[in-house]
Amino acid sequence: MIKAAILGYGVVGYGVYEIIRKNEQSITRKTGGNTITVKHILDLRDFPDHEQPELFTKNYDDILNDPEVSIVVEVMGGLKPAYEYSKAALLAGKNVITSNKELVAEYGTELMALAKENNVNYLFEASVGGGIPIIRPLNQCLAANEIEEIYGILNGTTNYILTKMVAEGADFASALSEAQRLGYAERNPEADVEGYDACRKIAILASLASGKYVNWRNVPTEGITKITKSDVKFAEKYHAVIKLVGMAKINDGKVYSRVCPMVIPSGHQLSEVNDVFNAILVKGDSIGDVMFYGRGAGKLPTASAVVADVIDAAKHIHINKLITWKAAKEDFMIDPETASCQYFVRANAENVIDSFPGAENLGGENGEWFFVTQDMTEADFKAAFAGRGAYIRVLEA
Amino acid sequence: MIKAAILGYGVVGYGVYEIIRKNEQSITRKTGGNTITVKHILDLRDFPDHEQPELFTKNYDDILNDPEVSIVVEVMGGLKPAYEYSKAALLAGKNVITSNKELVAEYGTELMALAKENNVNYLFEASVGGGIPIIRPLNQCLAANEIEEIYGILNGTTNYILTKMVAEGADFASALSEAQRLGYAERNPEADVEGYDACRKIAILASLASGKYVNWRNVPTEGITKITKSDVKFAEKYHAVIKLVGMAKINDGKVYSRVCPMVIPSGHQLSEVNDVFNAILVKGDSIGDVMFYGRGAGKLPTASAVVADVIDAAKHIHINKLITWKAAKEDFMIDPETASCQYFVRANAENVIDSFPGAENLGGENGEWFFVTQDMTEADFKAAFAGRGAYIRVLEA
Numbered sequence: 171m172i173k174a175a176i177l178g179y180g181v182v183g184y185g186v187y188e189i190i191r192k193n194e195q196s197i198t199r200k201t202g203g204n205t206i207t208v209k210h211i212l213d214l215r216d217f218p219d220h221e222q223p224e225l226f227t228k229n230y231d232d233i234l235n236d237p238e239v240s241i242v243v244e245v246m247g248g249l250k251p252a253y254e255y256s257k258a259a260l261l262a263g264k265n266v267i268t269s270n271k272e273l274v275a276e277y278g279t280e281l282m283a284l285a286k287e288n289n290v291n292y293l294f295e296a297s298v299g300g301g302i303p304i305i306r307p308l309n310q311c312l313a314a315n316e317i318e319e320i321y322g323i324l325n326g327t328t329n330y331i332l333t334k335m336v337a338e339g340a341d342f343a344s345a346l347s348e349a350q351r352l353g354y355a356e357r358n359p360e361a362d363v364e365g366y367d368a369c370r371k372i373a374i375l376a377s378l379a380s381g382k383y384v385n386w387r388n389v390p391t392e393g394i395t396k397i398t399k400s401d402v403k404f405a406e407k408y409h410a411v412i413k414l415v416g417m418a419k420i421n422d423g424k425v426y427s428r429v430c431p432m433v434i435p436s437g438h439q440l441s442e443v444n445d446v447f448n449a450i451l452v453k454g455d456s457i458g459d460v461m462f463y464g465r466g467a468g469k470l471p472t473a474s475a476v477v478a479d480v481i482d483a484a485k486h487i488h489i490n491k492l493i494t495w496k497a498a499k500e501d502f503m504i505d506p507e508t509a510s511c512q513y514f515v516r517a518n519a520e521n522v523i524d525s526f527p528g529a530e531n532l533g534g535e536n537g538e539w540f541f542v543t544q545d546m547t548e549a550d551f552k553a554a555f556a557g558r559g560a561y562i563r564v565l566e567a
Numbered sequence: 568m569i570k571a572a573i574l575g576y577g578v579v580g581y582g583v584y585e586i587i588r589k590n591e592q593s594i595t596r597k598t599g600g601n602t603i604t605v606k607h608i609l610d611l612r613d614f615p616d617h618e619q620p621e622l623f624t625k626n627y628d629d630i631l632n633d634p635e636v637s638i639v640v641e642v643m644g645g646l647k648p649a650y651e652y653s654k655a656a657l658l659a660g661k662n663v664i665t666s667n668k669e670l671v672a673e674y675g676t677e678l679m680a681l682a683k684e685n686n687v688n689y690l691f692e693a694s695v696g697g698g699i700p701i702i703r704p705l706n707q708c709l710a711a712n713e714i715e716e717i718y719g720i721l722n723g724t725t726n727y728i729l730t731k732m733v734a735e736g737a738d739f740a741s742a743l744s745e746a747q748r749l750g751y752a753e754r755n756p757e758a759d760v761e762g763y764d765a766c767r768k769i770a771i772l773a774s775l776a777s778g779k780y781v782n783w784r785n786v787p788t789e790g791i792t793k794i795t796k797s798d799v800k801f802a803e804k805y806h807a808v809i810k811l812v813g814m815a816k817i818n819d820g821k822v823y824s825r826v827c828p829m830v831i832p833s834g835h836q837l838s839e840v841n842d843v844f845n846a847i848l849v850k851g852d853s854i855g856d857v858m859f860y861g862r863g864a865g866k867l868p869t870a871s872a873v874v875a876d877v878i879d880a881a882k883h884i885h886i887n888k889l890i891t892w893k894a895a896k897e898d899f900m901i902d903p904e905t906a907s908c909q910y911f912v913r914a915n916a917e918n919v920i921d922s923f924p925g926a927e928n929l930g931g932e933n934g935e936w937f938f939v940t941q942d943m944t945e946a947d948f949k950a951a952f953a954g955r956g957a958y959i960r961v962l963e964a
Contacts, residue, residue: 196778316590456870458862463857464858465857
């Protein structure tokens, strides 16, 4: 019998509770005969109508000091008090499972090291890609590969908005309103639409893939708020769609990572990923391209990833699973200005194209002109472009 | 230091050797400091020009009786002598890693039980989907789900042939020749084109997902040899493509599984999987749809899946990972005649359609008529159809 505690009874916390109850039998089979039950739920709110009101507490010490609890599920989100709570649990020899990408991206290095020292596990499958299995495959299934590239559609809200803009010719503001109406976007959508959420996620993936901590602050991040209807229309003329992409390239131990809208040619696997779905394309030196696709958010998908980690922890009580990356002291980030790609340009004057030999002219409308440059470095592009409009990077096929 | 032996130095065996040598450093990091080296290679052939000729042996006892060898990589294929060799290794307390779908589909139940008894592991990630991580995600990442459906494009050879037929209007024979010329199909292509390979793979996935051994003999299997150019053309009129699909539905502990060509409406994720790529769509009760996509065959993709298992075994010396299914004694297979779907029909007379109320008429050519029925059971369909032509099942959207 393994006892777990849930910190935070929001959407995901409730989903975790529900799945553990509903699938008790099959979970017991999967742990090899060990039944998992929830003994405590920490939340500041009251849940008087809950079927097990006796589980609730407002005092974290009830969990921390309970020697029966071997697994702590942290689904509170945010850094405070999640960081202190997670640290205290690991120091007390308890496993910690989280869906908190912000915390993993900020303090993951320290928390994983603490887990290792205390012979327990800090697992975070649900922090990236919601229900899509990606952390474990990256760490384990692809262990035999050097990971060379990761391209991910990592945020369901922005993907929904961009899908809407492509399919219905909607502009950003109305697509956002629709997403908010459907509950796909929060009332304050900044973390999603400015790319902050995707940034934390690609930083986690890049850290795992490179084995060294990629600080999310070193990942240049642009959101989708400046994408226009005309951008979408002329991208279509170029047989492409626009998606928010988190990418990382690893070359000789050095990492280039970025979050930005990208023009993705149709036919590319990521171009077909629509609505709130997420997908992560991983390129390994042995395996070639592998893609993982599914629902990147939502109560049950995310909760099912958390519960999978709970089961894994139950199977590895006091065995550290060696999911880890090193603190990186030296500078191993590639200067983004030296990276190169093609650029999809919206120019504010027709003659801007003259600065780009070999550019493909897509035409124009309403005083804006569109073209696609040849492959060039960021630095060279920006020098030639001189801010005469806007641009979107093109994902290479 | 962990010593491994490779049984069979064919394409995959060579790939395993190569990856373990090339990625030694990163592999050591991933095992937590344990270096893995190949100590023996068993093959009946001579490799006089090999860089390490001293590794080769023709006598399995050299491996079995070497107490230093803790991991045996069986990439010989076939049942004999792979079965005896695997069994002996497990009984000797050695981990066995395999890419041998035939062996897993036939003797997996016994070999996994033996592994458990001897506190070692029998791992077979590479047996399905080549390099695509699917066995581990199914067993572990999706542990928190009841798996309800699996639809897989599991065979690269047939997918290449069908892609060619769609893209170039080639007929089966010439697409097969082209596949053979490129090395994607074997000189004797029966195992691929008759669906036997896909049958073993879906039987393995269905066993894992249901937790009970699904005997491949109970999976009705049809290949792609009877698909015509006209089928492809009229499927296109129906906005669909034809693919060879291995499917399993699990309902209330009962399993319906089948391998057959299917008409897949465009827009469905599997319709976009082309050439030699494989993809497996899994539906879980909590997670919804998840898809895994990548190269289903080839030296390095398959070898990288084998090496990932080797690393996993190295991390779990004398800890059984509980990847298993039960021997199923009672009858838990759903009678395929009671399953229902729509049928894409090629009829040998125009009036056949009159037997199917509500059928969608697609027209005809050269004395053949095409239509799509409404949803109906196999038994009802076959009674009404009475063998007046040919048919392909339609994958529901």
